[in-house]
Amino acid sequence: NSFVLVSPDISICKDCLQELFNHQNRRYHYPFINCTNCGPRFTIIKDIPYDRKKTTMRVFKMCPQCQSEYDNLEDRRYHAQPNACADCGPKVFLYQQKRKLAIVDPIAEAIRLLKDGQIGAIKGLGGFHLACDATNNKAVLKLRHLKNREAKPFALMSLNIEKINQYCEIGKEEKEWLEDRARPIVLLKKKKNSLISLFVAPNNDHLGAMLPYTPLHYLLLKDNFLALVMTSGNFRDEPIICNNQEALEKLDKIADFFLLYNRDIFNRCDDSV
Numbered sequence: 001n002s003f004v005l006v007s008p009d010i011s012i013c014k015d016c017l018q019e020l021f022n023h024q025n026r027r028y029h030y031p032f033i034n035c036t037n038c039g040p041r042f043t044i045i046k047d048i049p050y051d052r053k054k055t056t057m058r059v060f061k062m063c064p065q066c067q068s069e070y071d072n073l074e075d076r077r078y079h080a081q082p083n084a085c086a087d088c089g090p091k092v093f094l095y096q097q098k099r100k101l102a103i104v105d106p107i108a109e110a111i112r113l114l115k116d117g118q119i120g121a122i123k124g125l126g127g128f129h130l131a132c133d134a135t136n137n138k139a140v141l142k143l144r145h146l147k148n149r150e151a152k153p154f155a156l157m158s159l160n161i162e163k164i165n166q167y168c169e170i171g172k173e174e175k176e177w178l179e180d181r182a183r184p185i186v187l188l189k190k191k192k193n194s195l196i197s198l199f200v201a202p203n204n205d206h207l208g209a210m211l212p213y214t215p216l217h218y219l220l221l222k223d224n225f226l227a228l229v230m231t232s233g234n235f236r237d238e239p240i241i242c243n244n245q246e247a248l249e250k251l252d253k254i255a256d257f258f259l260l261y262n263r264d265i266f267n268r269c270d271d272s273v
């Protein structure tokens with residue numbers, strides 16, 4: 001448990017986001033796209049100096065193309081320690097009933113299941129989220145019941161400011177907080193008669209919302225959902241769940257499916273409010 005001083009993980013940058021949704025780009029829809037300006041740092045580092053060999057990326061050997069970006073001083077990915085692509089980097093998997101499904105597009109399937117009102121455990125940067133469609137009363141109530149949370153508000157995640165503005169008032173300052181690259185959960189005044197389920201924050205005139213920060217979040221939210229409930233998968237007074245096996249066991253009673261990936265989290269980290 002040595003003390004590690006390294007910059008925190010930063011939300012995906014504009015360039016990577018543009019590449020993520022560009023059909024021509026070799027990282028099109030690759031959920032672990034990153035560069036020196038964004039991506040995981042703190043949550044994957046095991047020791048200093050911050051170097052790929054000392055992170056949970058060490059098991060992924062870069063393909064020649066990724067390696068040449070990594071070595072090129074002119075490249076945006078020069079010495080980007082978590083540099084990866086679909087050929088050489090981490091992959092996502094969908095689990096149901098503790099079994100890994102053999103499907104081509106686990107993210108598309110996760111979206112389908114969420115739209116169907118199911119609850120997903122989704123691996124994030126520093127831990128796991130429990131997610132469901134925030135406009136689906138039945139799903140939100142089920143999550144509330146299973147998480148044993150009588151009335152404590154659930155946090156929401158939406159694709160962009162416009163989406164959040166459909167259900168909350170956003171002032172200038174709040175917009176800045178939302179767009180901060182640390183992606184805090186910001187408390188906002190609810191709008192009346194929005195589509196968000198009343199069970200997200202019962203008897204409360206505020207909602208906690210955040211913008212996506214990983215490529216995986218963007219892939220889930222783009223063209224889908226007004227908002228997803230994204231509540232921490234952790235139990236009170238227990239350490240943050242951070243590995244796949246632990247998640248599959250501990251969240252088994254709550255999650256209908258698991259969207260996992262094979263890059264390990266080394267340092268646990270929860271969302272900040």
Ligand SMILES: [Zn+2]
Nearest residue numbers: 013016035038
């Ligand atoms: Zn980037």
Ligand SMILES: [Zn+2]
Nearest residue numbers: 063066085088
């Ligand atoms: Zn590669």
